[in-house]
Amino acid sequence: MKYTMQDKARILRITTRTLQRWRTTKPELYAIIESAFKLRELANSEFEITKEVKESLLENIPPS
Numbered sequence: 001m002k003y004t005m006q007d008k009a010r011i012l013r014i015t016t017r018t019l020q021r022w023r024t025t026k027p028e029l030y031a032i033i034e035s036a037f038k039l040r041e042l043a044n045s046e047f048e049i050t051k052e053v054k055e056s057l058l059e060n061i062p063p064s
Contacts, residue, residue, distance in 0.1 A: 001044060003037050 009016040012033070023030045 001041060003041065008033070008037060 003011075005016050005019060009019045012019070019030075019033075022033070
């Protein structure tokens with residue numbers, strides 16, 4: 001899932017304007033926030049991939 005600026009602001013409980021302001025006035029903080037959301041997206045996608053592989057294996061390999 002790709003997070004929009006509105007999603008990020010809602011999760012952080014700030015306004016989108018604040019997040020936009022941080023992008024220009026506090027670039028280090030904004031970079032940390034962006035990195036955290038990228039990690040969150042990666043973790044979610046890894047979970048989905050793992051779940052899909054597990055389901056596929058259970059469906060296609062008969063129990064011994």
